[in-house]
Amino acid sequence: MEDSIPKMRVENLDVSYFDKQALFSINLDITKNNITALIGPSGCGKSTFLRCLNRMNDVIDGCVVKGKVELDGSTIYDQRIDPVTLRAKVGIVFQKPNPFPKSIYDNVAYGPRIHGLANTNSELDDIVEKSLIRAGLWDEVKDRISDSGTSLSGGQQQRLCIARAIAVNPQVLLMDEPCSALDPIATARIEELMDELRNRYTIVIVTHSMQQAARVAQYTAFFHMGYLVEKGATEKMFTTPDDKRTQDYITGRFG
Amino acid sequence: MSLEDNNQEHIVRSYSEELNLLTSTVVRMGGITESQLNLSIKAIENLDVSKADLAIKSDLELDNFEKEIEGLVTRLFVLRQPMAVDLRNVMAALKISSDLERIGDYAKNIAIRSKSITDDKVLPIMEGLVSMGTLASECLRNVLDGYQALDSEAALEAWRKDEEIDKLYTNVFVEVVNFMEKNSGSVNSGTHLAFIGKNIERIGDLTTNIAEEIYFMVRGERLTDDRPKADKTATITSNEVIND
Amino acid sequence: MNNLDNNNQLTDESPSEYSSDRLLKRQKKEKRFQLLGKLSVLASVSFLFILFISIIEKGSSAIRQSEVLLSIDLSTENFRQEVLMDPKKIRGSELNKLTRNSLIKLFPNVQSRSDRRMLYSLISSGARHELRDRIIQNRDLIGGIISVWLPLSDDADMYLKGNIKKDVPSNLRRFKDNQISWLDQLMSDGLVRKSFNFRFFTNGDSREPEIAGTLGALIGSFFTLLVTFLISFPIGVMAAIYLEEFSPKNRFTEIIEVNINNLAAVPSIVFGLLGLGVFLSFFEFPRSAPLVGGMVLSLMTLPTIIIVSRASLKAVPGSIREAALGLGASKMQMVLHHVLPLGMPGILTGGILGMARALGETAPLLMIGMVAFIVDIPTKIDDPSTALPVQIFLWADSPERAFVERTSAAIMLLLFFLLTMNFVAVLLRQKFEKRW
Numbered sequence: 001m002e003d004s005i006p007k008m009r010v011e012n013l014d015v016s017y018f019d020k021q022a023l024f025s026i027n028l029d030i031t032k033n034n035i036t037a038l039i040g041p042s043g044c045g046k047s048t049f050l051r052c053l054n055r056m057n058d059v060i061d062g063c064v065v066k067g068k069v070e071l072d073g074s075t076i077y078d079q080r081i082d083p084v085t086l087r088a089k090v091g092i093v094f095q096k097p098n099p100f101p102k103s104i105y106d107n108v109a110y111g112p113r114i115h116g117l118a119n120t121n122s123e124l125d126d127i128v129e130k131s132l133i134r135a136g137l138w139d140e141v142k143d144r145i146s147d148s149g150t151s152l153s154g155g156q157q158q159r160l161c162i163a164r165a166i167a168v169n170p171q172v173l174l175m176d177e178p179c180s181a182l183d184p185i186a187t188a189r190i191e192e193l194m195d196e197l198r199n200r201y202t203i204v205i206v207t208h209s210m211q212q213a214a215r216v217a218q219y220t221a222f223f224h225m226g227y228l229v230e231k232g233a234t235e236k237m238f239t240t241p242d243d244k245r246t247q248d249y250i251t252g253r254f255g
Numbered sequence: 256m257s258l259e260d261n262n263q264e265h266i267v268r269s270y271s272e273e274l275n276l277l278t279s280t281v282v283r284m285g286g287i288t289e290s291q292l293n294l295s296i297k298a299i300e301n302l303d304v305s306k307a308d309l310a311i312k313s314d315l316e317l318d319n320f321e322k323e324i325e326g327l328v329t330r331l332f333v334l335r336q337p338m339a340v341d342l343r344n345v346m347a348a349l350k351i352s353s354d355l356e357r358i359g360d361y362a363k364n365i366a367i368r369s370k371s372i373t374d375d376k377v378l379p380i381m382e383g384l385v386s387m388g389t390l391a392s393e394c395l396r397n398v399l400d401g402y403q404a405l406d407s408e409a410a411l412e413a414w415r416k417d418e419e420i421d422k423l424y425t426n427v428f429v430e431v432v433n434f435m436e437k438n439s440g441s442v443n444s445g446t447h448l449a450f451i452g453k454n455i456e457r458i459g460d461l462t463t464n465i466a467e468e469i470y471f472m473v474r475g476e477r478l479t480d481d482r483p484k485a486d487k488t489a490t491i492t493s494n495e496v497i498n499d
Numbered sequence: 500m501n502n503l504d505n506n507n508q509l510t511d512e513s514p515s516e517y518s519s520d521r522l523l524k525r526q527k528k529e530k531r532f533q534l535l536g537k538l539s540v541l542a543s544v545s546f547l548f549i550l551f552i553s554i555i556e557k558g559s560s561a562i563r564q565s566e567v568l569l570s571i572d573l574s575t576e577n578f579r580q581e582v583l584m585d586p587k588k589i590r591g592s593e594l595n596k597l598t599r600n601s602l603i604k605l606f607p608n609v610q611s612r613s614d615r616r617m618l619y620s621l622i623s624s625g626a627r628h629e630l631r632d633r634i635i636q637n638r639d640l641i642g643g644i645i646s647v648w649l650p651l652s653d654d655a656d657m658y659l660k661g662n663i664k665k666d667v668p669s670n671l672r673r674f675k676d677n678q679i680s681w682l683d684q685l686m687s688d689g690l691v692r693k694s695f696n697f698r699f700f701t702n703g704d705s706r707e708p709e710i711a712g713t714l715g716a717l718i719g720s721f722f723t724l725l726v727t728f729l730i731s732f733p734i735g736v737m738a739a740i741y742l743e744e745f746s747p748k749n750r751f752t753e754i755i756e757v758n759i760n761n762l763a764a765v766p767s768i769v770f771g772l773l774g775l776g777v778f779l780s781f782f783e784f785p786r787s788a789p790l791v792g793g794m795v796l797s798l799m800t801l802p803t804i805i806i807v808s809r810a811s812l813k814a815v816p817g818s819i820r821e822a823a824l825g826l827g828a829s830k831m832q833m834v835l836h837h838v839l840p841l842g843m844p845g846i847l848t849g850g851i852l853g854m855a856r857a858l859g860e861t862a863p864l865l866m867i868g869m870v871a872f873i874v875d876i877p878t879k880i881d882d883p884s885t886a887l888p889v890q891i892f893l894w895a896d897s898p899e900r901a902f903v904e905r906t907s908a909a910i911m912l913l914l915f916f917l918l919t920m921n922f923v924a925v926l927l928r929q930k931f932e933k934r935w
Contacts, residue, residue: 214338251339252335
């Protein structure tokens with residue numbers, strides 16, 4: 001992991017909800033233009049960790065975050081940093097496709113609108129088109145751009161959500177089990193898309209599917225009971241993990 | 256994370272059962288290969304045709320074993336998508352089975368050649384070949400024991416012994432060449448002897464392969480040392496032979 | 500293995516033998532239970548049905564009003580000079596005289612004073628107002644003779660509608676024998692008709708049932724609801740948004756929440772007392788005004804709107820909130836752009852239902868004096884006025900026989916508005932209901 005400068009760096013991160021500690025001193029570097037997969041059994045803290053990267057945890061009652069999270073060398077848990085602008089830089093795609101019940105166009109245009117990224121309508125049209133092209137959805141929806149986003153199939157909806165996220169031109173894209181609600185074909189499309197997006201964005205993905213992590217990610221981190229047990233190159237992780245807990249998890253010996 | 260620490264069962268019990276079946280099949284195949292090799296060596300030791308026939312026959316069994324293991328491995332890949340130790344385990348089984356099958360081929364070839372040697376004059380040279388074969392068989396047994404016991408050290412030891420086999424082979428090769436120079440009427444038998452030597456040397460190499468696979472399977476890392484090599488037959492010229 | 504064996508034992512037994520008896524019992528129980536449910540539904544539906552039938556039965560006759568055709572002599576010599584200049588100066592007594600004269604012409608043999616008074620009482624005392632309005636509207640009528648349909652008195656109307664029976668002894672009857680004979684003669688002359696009772700919808704309240712209308716009460720109710728809506732809707736929705744989306748979840752907000760729920764259960768009369776004590780006595784707002792009525796009803800509607808709004812905001816899936824926040828929307832943007840629009844149909848539905856409840860509310864309005872007898876139709880929110888349910892209450896209390904049918908008719912009107920509002924609420928819900 002030391003071959004390139006980390007896009008994000010997490011140091012000694014502790015997270016707790018009320019009295020219950022969810023993450024224990026996590027240290028992890030996220031390298032630029034790579035896909036980092038976070039794996040681990042349910043409740044291991046991987047989603048919590050993901051949400052720390054763009055301060056989505058801020059909106060949860062009783063959530064306390066301690067430690068350092070840096071984006072390009074500057075800390076994001078700082079009074080001076082507005083989580084709203086941070087989230088424009090670190091976008092997120094959720095587990096269940098959640099398009100707004102608005103038109104496809106409005107879904108994608110929403111982010112650029114609230115951040116004032118387009119000065120004219122044609123600029124906005126450009127952004128929408130480019131985002132949909134990048135999300136590999138343009139050809140499928142260009143003739144019905146004003147249809148409701150919820151009229152699309154599950155896989156298309158998820159790609160719409162990706163288009164919506166990249167429309168604000170983020171640097172990092174967080175994905176919280178983006179394929180868990182999709183069929184294998186739609187999943188394959190998203191995985192292919194992720195591989196393309198990697199050239200522009202740094203991607204962090206939480207996944208329950210170890211095969212998916214193995215397929216898409218260059219780096220993998222294994223979480224267990226709130227601890228980061230092991231991190232490293234994906235290939236190494238899935239052939240010769242160092243820690244017994246990692247091994248037991250990925251070989252299906254506990255879950 | 257090495258295989259020795261892996262004492263837990265899979266959540267899906269049939270997955271563990273399938274892996275165990277794969278291992279035991281490989282062990283059984285190894286046992287057959289070992290006894291076939293021993294038969295072949297007995298066949299050249301005493302030019303015993305009945306032993307040779309037995310050795311030739313058991314090659315068919317090995318082919319079937321290889322196919323069976325291939326099937327098991329395919330099944331495991333499709334159904335279980337093995338990871339980490341399990342992945343290494345399955346990969347090792349596949350490669351070991353193919354190595355064993357080729358060992359079987361060489362052993363069969365030795366047995367066939369033993370039937371073609373009718374010349375009593377070669378018997379004195381045979382001793383070297385027999386001790387070479389015995390050593391190779393011993394290596395194979397050790398390696399297979401190592402596989403069963405998940406003992407990378409045993410495998411490593413067998414791996415180191417390949418050097419000895421190579422040295423013996425070089426000696427046998429020189430002996431055979433010298434023998435043929437002196438007895439131009441026995442070139443046919445001599446050539447067979449040379450090939451039998453070569454076959455045993457190859458068996459040694461394949462055993463080394465198996466040892467390496469076991470080492471990776473157990474330890475999760477490749478053997479990085481250079482392979483022990485003492486086979487100098489490729490560079491031997493006739494001058495050297497005469498001078499020897 | 501044990502389990503398997505047990506299963507086998509179970510299936511070895513013939514299934515029909517094993518269960519037929521119990522099955523039969525079970526099915527019987529099931530049927531009995533369903534029957535009970537059906538009976539309950541039937542009972543409640545029939546209560547409602549009886550209520551509607553009785554109201555419609557009583558109230559439907561109010562849709563028509565008996566009128567008599569009189570030709571009235573409006574020759575200039577019958578008017579004072581002043582009136583000829585400006586018809587607005589005309590006096591009711593003058594018009595009364597003209598009406599009576601035309602009646603006397605029809606019945607020249609009615610001579611005695613008391614008989615004449617009885618004859619005059621066939622015509623509604625409100626007839627002169629209608630005559631006056633006509634003359635003011637068209638002053639050219641002065642100088643000629645006009646034929647005009649004027650309302651009969653409530654007693655005559657009741658007699659014609661069969662509510663006063665001839666076979667009752669004359670001394671027990673408000674409508675006397677000679678009045679009956681005069682009316683019968685008018686009828687045989689074709690001078691009596693029953694026409695659509697437009698007065699019921701265009702007049703204000705009156706002591707005379709035949710010209711009493713609901714327009715004043717309707718407009719009073721409209722103003723009251725307007726005030727209620729303008730106060731309770733924005734405040735209620737805003738409070739709901741804050742409580743649901745922004746407030747921290749702690750002891751304090753929990754207490755507030757419980758209290759809002761309690762407030763919704765407070766009897767409405769208590770709000771009326773509060774209005775009386777605070778708005779009228781302390782702030783000295785005008786009595787009987789829709790402004791105060793609306794304020795009191797707002798107090799009553801507010802908790803309902805807060806609860807309903809919170810429920811519909813809560814029904815907006817969290818994934819939409821996350822999506823907006825994840826794109827870098829601020830919390831306010833999240834609420835205004837996504838959560839509120841999606842929750843709006845539910846909020847509106849709740850709001851309309853709350854308004855419907857306020858429309859039907861009587862008790863708090865009684866407390867703040869909206870129960871006064873008010874003839875004038877209100878034009879501003881601080882004009883004294885009454886409301887539809889209060890009007891019903893007033894009429895139900897009146898002794899005149901003709902107010903019975905009008906009370907029921909007013910109830911029908913009120914029910915019509917309530918049902919319409921509920922219907923709109925259902926439509927809204929269906930139209931905008933989103934599925935995720």
